[in-house]
Amino acid sequence: MEETEEVDMVRASRFWESGDGRYELWLADALDPEQVSTVLGGRVPSALVVDAPYSAVTHAGHRSAAVTTRRAADFAASRKGGLRARADLTYAPWSCGDVERFVDLWSPLTHGWLCSLTDHILYPHWASSAGVNDRVVFAPLPFVETGSRVRMVGDGPSSWTCWLSVSRPRGEPWSKWGALRGAYVLPGERYLNSAEKSERIIGGKPVSGMCMIVADYSRRGDLVVDPCCGAGTTLVAARMMGRPAIGLDTCREHLEIAARRIARTHEQVTMLGAEQDWGQSEIFAQPGEKEECEP
Numbered sequence: 001m002e003e004t005e006e007v008d009m010v011r012a013s014r015f016w017e018s019g020d021g022r023y024e025l026w027l028a029d030a031l032d033p034e035q036v037s038t039v040l041g042g043r044v045p046s047a048l049v050v051d052a053p054y055s056a057v058t059h060a061g062h063r064s065a066a067v068t069t070r071r072a073a074d075f076a077a078s079r080k081g082g083l084r085a086r087a088d089l090t091y092a093p094w095s096c097g098d099v100e101r102f103v104d105l106w107s108p109l110t111h112g113w114l115c116s117l118t119d120h121i122l123y124p125h126w127a128s129s130a131g132v133n134d135r136v137v138f139a140p141l142p143f144v145e146t147g148s149r150v151r152m153v154g155d156g157p158s159s160w161t162c163w164l165s166v167s168r169p170r171g172e173p174w175s176k177w178g179a180l181r182g183a184y185v186l187p188g189e190r191y192l193n194s195a196e197k198s199e200r201i202i203g204g205k206p207v208s209g210m211c212m213i214v215a216d217y218s219r220r221g222d223l224v225v226d227p228c229c230g231a232g233t234t235l236v237a238a239r240m241m242g243r244p245a246i247g248l249d250t251c252r253e254h255l256e257i258a259a260r261r262i263a264r265t266h267e268q269v270t271m272l273g274a275e276q277d278w279g280q281s282e283i284f285a286q287p288g289e290k291e292e293c294e295p
């Protein structure tokens with residue numbers, strides 16, 4: 001059970017909506033069919049972009065790394081050193097069964113790409129569940145934040161890596177999509193400005209990374225859904241690039257941050273008077289031209 005979860009939450013509730021109604025946040029469980037149906041209300045996502053919790057092994061590794069760095073930071077502070085302590089994850093890991101339930105539930109609900117960030121342990125389950133749900137599964141793509149410490153305690157359990165799992169429905173006519181990136185290499189947390197750092201939750205992703213994924217796997221006007229949206233980075237990216245979006249999360253505190261970030265992004269985009277284009281796919285895409293293409 002997630003530590004920050006609303007245990008008595010039995011039905012989904014709309015948490016926040018943008019003034020133009022194009023961006024919605026819901027307090028809802030992405031693994032509960034009834035709640036998901038309430039959230040979608042018959043709407044069909046064009047793309048799912050999800051960064052669900054990682055495995056228990058990665059979470060345990062993160063926890064032991066947090067303890068190690070806290071001790072090291074205390075030591076460094078006592079020596080006037082500069083090491084910063086690391087906060088712990090506030091939500092529970094997902095099991096292979098959770099991944100399978102998620103893909104079984106969401107796969108028939110979307111006609112488009114299913115893009116999921118995950119660790120090396122859960123990746124095989126994302127891929128096999130997508131295959132079982134009659135999806136074409138592509139090779140995993142590395143998602144690397146430069147300078148992030150993925151092996152915090154030597155060879156201990158904190159070693160982990162992040163992969164983007166990508167699949168699309170088999171058998172449907174598929175538009176040409178153009179050349180897509182084969183990896184996502186991004187500046188790590190230490191390179192972010194302080195505003196971005198302060199509103200990033202533990203396990204959150206950089207805006208630049210989610211912008212690239214949203215640009216690659218959706219087009220302007222497509223409905224993007226992030227069923228485990230955390231602090232709303234996917235929706236921030238979607239707002240920057242003119243895709244309407246819906247986010248779900250079981251944690252009220254995360255949704256509060258997400259609402260603030262999306263509203264701020266809306267102001268910035270409105271002030272600049274232009275949505276951004278982070279991707280290659282829109283340049284190469286040829287909407288309307290259909291073809292069957294297998295990997």
Ligand SMILES: C[S@@+](CC[C@H](N)C(=O)[O-])C[C@H]1O[C@@H](n2cnc3c(N)ncnc32)[C@H](O)[C@@H]1O
Binds near residue numbers: 203229
């Ligand atoms: C890795 S974080 C997402 C971080 C997000 N991409 C960001 O950049 O802020 C995973 C999120 O999934 C949420 N979560 C866990 N189980 C969930 C469930 N069953 N339904 C919806 N959200 C869930 C957690 O509360 C957490 O916010």
